[in-house]
Amino acid sequence: MGNFFILIEVTKSNEHQKAKLLIKSRASATMTIYKNNLEHILEELNRIDTIIRLYYEKSKADHIESSQGFQGLYISEDEINAILQTPSFESKAYARSPQEHEKIEKITREINAKKAESINQGKELRLHILSELFHLQPFEVDALLVCLAPELDMRYEKLYSYFQNDVTRKRPSVDLVIKLLCHSTEERLWARDIFSQDAPLIKNRLVYLIGDEQVPLLSKFLKVDDRIINFLLGENAIDQRVRNFSAIIKPQKSFQDLILPEGTITTFRNLINNHSLVKIPMFFFYGPYGSGKKMAAEAICNELGMSMLVVNSKALMKDQALETLKPVLREALLQNSSMYFEGFDGLLKEENMGVTGLLMELDQFPNLIFLSGEQYWEPAGVLKNHSFISQAFPLPSLMLRKRLWESMLDGDAPEDVDIGALAGKFNFSGGQIKDAISTARNILIAKNPGNSKLSMEVLNMGCKAQSNRNLVAFARKIEPHYTWEDIVLPDDIKKQLKEISGYIKYRGIVYTDWGFDKKFSLGKGLNALFSGPSGTGKTMSAEIIARDAGLDLYKIDLSNVVSKYIGETEKNLSKIFKEAETSNAILFFDEADALFGKRSEVKDAHDRYANIEIGYLLQKMEEYEGVVILATNLSKNIDDAFLRRMHFVIDFPFPDENQRKLIWSGIFPKCAPLAGDIDYKFFAERLKLAGGNIKNIALSSAFYAAEESCAIGIHHLMRAAKKEYQKIGKPFLKEEFQPYYKMIEEDGK
Known part of the structure; x- marks a missing residue:
């Protein structure tokens, strides 16, 4: 068939108006295969052109003349009479003759044969791929082509306006598509289902119905989705509507690149090689950030030769997730990729997200699906077409x-x-x-x-x-400055503290190199209890251990942890231990009896939940592989269950006179100006105070001296000592502090 244009002139007897219809008929190629995708598209459109020409010849008699200047806007009496004289569902005028039917069938057979040979030789024909992906019937493919034509050649707008007797109706309506493609009443009634909401064309948004809800289906216009147009023309760019929260990855990672437990990799290999799987896997990978979930999904897809559409679930939540998911699923199909949802468990936490609906939609997806999150989760029997396979990704050994x-x-x-x-x-x-x-x-x-x-x-x-980026909400980071030389304690106490430091340093050798981690599932961390009067060195010891081990030290702010609201304390504790686990930070609970106190007899709901909080804390301490130090003034206030779980229980004694003298002699920095009259022996003997109080006196005396622009002397220390005694509620008696008491009497301090 040669290339030619058909020019049809329709003369209106009263208006003398002419409508020109241009249809370009494309010659069928004589080659056995298509050179490329576009050649196939054009030949399919050539077939649609033939159908349109036949329809035109059959429908000319039905184009009733309208009043001059009001075509499509004014309905004349002649039109009404013609409509009333035509039987309902009249179809004889459009029935194809056997010759016409054979002509269309012959073209269709030639195209199908050429298409089959092209596919056998590895040619990528996008229309065929689209048909296979969305299970389109031949009629649906033809309907799609009718709608595609004006997107590629604007001359079809004139054709469709002419056929619909309205210059403003430039897109095909459902009615026009049915008239073009059907030639019997039965076919027309059946074809309505092709445009229902559950039919492939509409459900998968290959074609959109345009028109108000009140408008009859036949009057609604049809438009091919822009992404589908681009796909048919051979473009691979991701749909711009999903570009903000998804991206296509061509996997580069292999199983050899994964640094995971060998058993995990073996599991993946076995699943890939298991050809007896009846259902497609839907994987749920759960574990902390950066634990290898996405890399493992890449390796699986690489092994299967698939790309991967990565979806940011958090960004997906900003829109109506279920509605936004549909173009995402379609994009994954068009890209022949698996799907990977980052942070899927975030959707589970959101109210009214319709997770069941999301899962049901995902269950229709015919390829691999990877869901990722941090916590274990089960879909509870929603899936019908996928096998749900969960895999933990813990922190690495x-x-x-x-x-x-x-x-x-x-x-x-x-x-x-x-x-x-x-x-x-x-x-x-x-x-x-x-x-x-x-x-x-x-x-x-x-x-x-x-x-x-x-x-x-x-x-x-x-x-x-x-490390510990969110821990500051519940704790204060302490920068350790002290060393072992700075603290004054009995030798046996100091030895126990150094044992704690050694435990921290060598735990890797003991648990990993020597295999003790395989013997114990819990309790791999270190728990220590420091008890003793205030100021005896408990906090200072925690600082020294942290500095010696090179670990961060966080002092937990119990006012932000303990809540009067039921269940809130457990949530706060969970956040603390989870955030601290990445760096093995030392958690220091000062005045711990407020949180770790003895469990009480249950008299009301609050007693019961308080006991639950203690039990929960015991559980988190056993699971935590870092260091927890509890400090209390009285160890007898601590619940026995906690005491049993302590690796070290260290009582800090009140310092004796010799220890106080050592504390006094080392309390001032080397660069601090000191007068020669300071009597350390006197203060060690008379001021029966703990190290914390001695530190306060030394610091206050330094400020007094700075105020007077002189060296720190004994009268400054006496003045500071009197203030410290008043603060702790002890009498500062004249007879106990002679001969230096007169110094503060003389200056009226």
Whole structure:
């Protein structure tokens, strides 16, 4: 068939108006295959052109003349009479003759044969792919092509306006599509279902129905979705409506790249190689940030030769999730990809998100689905077409952390970097290790742009930047300044404190290298109880241990933890331990009897829940693999269940005279100006106070001396001692502090 244009002139006897109809008929190629996707699209449209020409020839008699200047806007009596004289559902005028029917069938057979051969030879034909993806019937494909035509050639707007007797109706209506493609009453009535909300064209939003709800279905216009148009023309760019919260990834990771427990990788390999699976897997990967969930999904998709559409669930929540999900699912189908939902458990926490509806929608997706979150979750029997497979991604063991550090540093670490120490000190996921190294490099550039070599110091800084970011809501970070030389305690107490420090330093060797972690599922952390009067060195000891071990120390603010509202205390405790676990931070609970006190007899609901809080705290302490130090003035106030779980219970005694003298002799900094009259022996003997009180006296005396612009002398100390006694409610008697009491009498202080 040669290329030609058909020019149809319709002369209106009264108006002398002419409507020109241009249809370009494309020649059918004689090749056995299509050169490309566009050639196939054009030949399918050529077939639609043939159908349109036949329809025109059959429908000319039905175009009733309208009043001049009011075509499509004014209905004449002649039109009404013609309508009333035509039987309902009249279809004889549009029935195809056997010759016409054979002509269309012949073209269809030729295209189908050519299409089949092209597919066999590896040609990508997008219309065929779309038909297969969404299970379109031939009639639905033709309807899609009728709607596609004006998107590619505006001359079809003139055609459709002419057929619909209205110059403003430039898009095909449902009625026009049915008239073009159906040639019997039965076909027309059946074809209405093709445009129902549950039919593939509309359900998958390949085509949109345009028109108010009150408008009859036949009068509604049809428009092909822009993403579908682009897809048919061979474009691969992701739909702009989902671009803000999703992206296509071509997986590069393989199973060899994964640093995960070997059993986890074996599980994935077995699932991929298990061809007896009746249902498609829907994976739920749960674990902390950076624990390898996304990388594992990439490796699985890489093994299967699939791309992956990654969806940010948090961003998805900003819109109506169920409505937004539909174009996302369609995009994944068009890209022939699996789906990976980051932070899916965030959807579960939101009220009215319709999670059941979301899951039912996801269940219709025919490819792999990966859902990721932090906490374990089950879909509770919603799925019909997918097998739900959950997989935990815990924080890596010490051995795996070493491998992660080595892999991510990739030889960029100098000799002074102790990877084993970093792995042991910071209980990081792979993602956190990566972030820590990146932060360390940024710190290095800021400090010295010319130096690109990482050091242990800067890596420690990078690690601490990743740790405990949210812990400040419940705790105050203490910067340790004291050393073992600064504290005055009996030798046996000091020895126990150093044992705690040694436990922290060598826990990696004992639990990992020597295999003790396989013997114990819980209780791998260290719990210590410091008891004794206020000011005897409990907080100072915690600081020294933290500094010696190189760990952060957080003093828990119990006022922000304990809540009068039932269940809130447990939530706060959960946040504290979860946030602290990444860096093995030392959690220091001062005045712990407020939280760890003895359980009471249950007299009301609050007693019962208070006891539940204590039980919950016991559980979190056993699960926590870091260090917890409790401090109390009276150990007898602590619940026995806590005492049984303590690795160390250390009683801090009130300092004797010799210990007080040592405290006094070391209390002033070397650069502080001191008068020669200070009698340390006198103060150690007469001021029977703990180290904390002695520190207060020394500091106050320094301010008194600074005010007078002189060295710190004994009269400043006497004045400060009197104030400290008044503060703690003890009498400062004249006879007990002679001969120096007269100094404060003389100056009236």
